[in-house]
Amino acid sequence: MSSDRLVVAVDVMGSDGGASLVVRGVEYAVNKFPGEIGELVLVGDSVEIGTQISRCGRAFRKKSVEICHASQSIDMAEKPMSALRNKKDSSMFTAIGLLKNGEVSGILSCGNTGCLVAGGTLKLRTMPGIARPALASVIPVPGNHFVLVDVGANPSTTTANFVHNAVMGALYHKAAINSKKEPRVGLLTIGTEEGKGSEAIREAHEMLKKIDGEINYCGLVEGFQMFSNSVDVVVCDGFVGNILLKTIEALAGTLKNYVRKEMGKNPLRILGGILARGVFMAMKRDLSADSYGGAPLLGLNGAVVKAHGSSSVEAVASALRLTFKLAKVDNKSSLTKAIERVNALILR
């Protein structure tokens, strides 16, 4: 692997839309972000991948894409322990293996989150000083994008995990969203007065105040503050984060469908909708989750990005772009040093 030419492996199996959707997402990325997508290894059933590539446009068929055969795939209901035992030749674990052996610089999967977290942690290991990885998701709000971390890798977050998630989330914000800004980091709780929230939150808040300087910690934040452009990185435990992420996505989708249905109910409304279509285009531009279609698994030795099982073609494409971005930034050494300084302050 040449250092100036990045390679990313894509786990083609395991998404709800099947190999077809993932390959089309990869093609879309290659055409839409030509300068940002390096070399590709597509991992999965080689016959299926070949078929899907043959259906793609000429430009993509001409691109040299490596296919890495894997005889198994992991479905969404598979349990991590069972997958680790019985699915050694799955596309997901094969992709993780390529990253471990240094054959690629990053991997992207739309598959089972639990298996990706378990397989990634076991095979790649966490970086020095970090006990557990965390999934970070970018949420678009008017005038801002904030990072929510952890959205489900670690449902039993300890105090130290919270602090590490804050540091990792801030570095991720710089790598993926805005390298020039020192992101405002907040700890999610249920009342910003000192002393409210759970025991773990109170302890984490004290620790985060201690390491201020390492990150731009702006204190405790409540649910509503996430949407008023007052915070760039929102730290929470994986249980809360996962429920929040699904709630935000579902509520936004529900409201969209409701408006679409009501808009079509009579000719006057349809005409109104046509005249005001700029509003809906602006909404798609400003508030679509597809523009950051992937959630990186932070804290592992290697760039691992998880995209939704139900990702659209555009979401797969932007997740692939994100994977290349993270593989390129490679802030392992700066993160390791930051965690070392932080651990010296918070761990006794």
Next chain:
Amino acid sequence: MSSDRLVVAVDVMGSDGGASLVVRGVEYAVNKFPGEIGELVLVGDSVEIGTQISRCGRAFRKKSVEICHASQSIDMAEKPMSALRNKKDSSMFTAIGLLKNGEVSGILSCGNTGCLVAGGTLKLRTMPGIARPALASVIPVPGNHFVLVDVGANPSTTTANFVHNAVMGALYHKAAINSKKEPRVGLLTIGTEEGKGSEAIREAHEMLKKIDGEINYCGLVEGFQMFSNSVDVVVCDGFVGNILLKTIEALAGTLKNYVRKEMGKNPLRILGGILARGVFMAMKRDLSADSYGGAPLLGLNGAVVKAHGSSSVEAVASALRLTFKLAKVDNKSSLTKAIERVNALILR
């Protein structure tokens, strides 16, 4: 107090909009729901209340409303322990006292949630068999309204608390939303496969399966299922519920403001908005949180309803209507019996 004429006390102080807003909310309720609002005791600064009543319409001024003077008020930043010590003559604690002494059948407050939970629990006590009260909020979604419980009374929910919240939430749904339907109760988690989520959730799930028959338990639910009309009562801990409630409210508000701003950006869009205004009216009708402006504190000896500090006049009115409804239903004996049966199954 005659048994066929219900009396409710309203804590007039402590809302963000001041006594003026609360009194206008009470007036609005009296005019809008004449058959449902019984006798009223307004608790707070008597001069201030008198001034506010004098500004109301003739119909309301003519209604006999009792004023109960309280010399203190509790602000939003007050801590419960400090309020319990220093604010004995506050409007909130005076209202709770009226309920405790049987002078009223229910109370409504827009004030500090923590103080209401602490004061309510200490003075009114929880019902037999119930260790902690829970706040229940009604969330409107297209085609349904679901009850989210607990939204912040008890951030450290135990397994038994979860089960009690499920039973109380189901009874509340019947009392406030639909008396004819056996509500579908779900336990909120991060993945509906057996074995996912936290230890407390897994245990509560097993217990809820045991007591099925007592309630219509439909199992574990994920964040997105709340918005697809697949559950009527969503049980979660007070930490998660409070963050969720604030997130749902803030996200819905943010999207509304975004659309309003974009709609006004040029004449074509403004015209489109006028033609399609039926959509926004439908949205206000179907999805406004104001139609269930109050969250009852379930599990106490007496009907206690909390309305948002930032309630609108309409929200105060519907919260008052809800308080009368709950005071009238008075399902204490059926709840006590249900909890007794449930505790026999789940507590060893």
